[in-house]
Amino acid sequence: MKKLLTALPPLLVICLLSLGTPAFAATWTDYNLVAHALGGIDQKAYTNSYEAFETNYEKGQRIFEVDLQFTSDGYLIGRHDWSTYAFQSLGQALTPAVTGGPLTLADMKAMKMFDKYNALEFSEIIDLMHEYPDAYFITDTKSTDKNTITAQFNEIVKHANEDPYMLKRIIPQIYNESMYSTIEKVFPFESYIYTLYQTNDSNQKVLQFVKSHPKITAVTMPEWRANASFVSSLKKINKLSFVHTINDPEVMAKYKARGVYGFYTDFVTPDDLKVYYAKKAQEAAAKSAKAAASKTSGKKA
16 A cells, blocks of 8 residues: 555555545554554564554554553663563563663663664554554553653653644553543544453443543453353443454354454454354355255165
């Protein structure tokens, strides 16, 4: 898409972008796969890297969840956490500077993951949003501290220049009820996701809360919580349900049968799902044809 647009006359590009053609989704909920931590790359997860985004965009992903942390000098960067394990798991050497806390932005930029993947500062994510106008970003900011949340989303809004179109394509994840109002005071985002991995609230309490907040569009949950009753109850109040993190189309199909709308995934792509369901359709057709042939044969006998 990027190459196609750059090959066209500027005026035609502007016209195409303004038409709202099918190439650009009306909303993030047009998609049911979320590239977890910007998606996996070379069978590696959690990089939150520029290369992961580029690779998964080319594979058809349009919703990207990104982990965000502050560096020691106050920049928001794509990073799951600052543990020594995180550095090791991303192929980053445990230097004397790595003590289980944040590093500077310059240090992080110099320290590539697996010697080839580049960390993304949030301003660079905004650059990607300009370059890829059909990409959406779901935040995973981790913190439940009110001051940290406020600082994180102030930074997000600042880099987006308070542009409503850009901010429409950023979907904050909240981890508890109070986080919703904390973010709203920074900026009234159009859509939110309530992700349940940090809360002990009962399903009933979650249902009551999301029902009373129309801008909470979806609820994301781990597998153990995605039972048919809870998913059905969410559907009845027009809330989408997502399950994380699933890397097997067959497992996705199991939850889909329960009414789950979508999935966070490291490696499953839209094409993978098309292939999976096409194969299942062929198998069902073959089974039906075999049953019909057996029935006809039995009548002749």
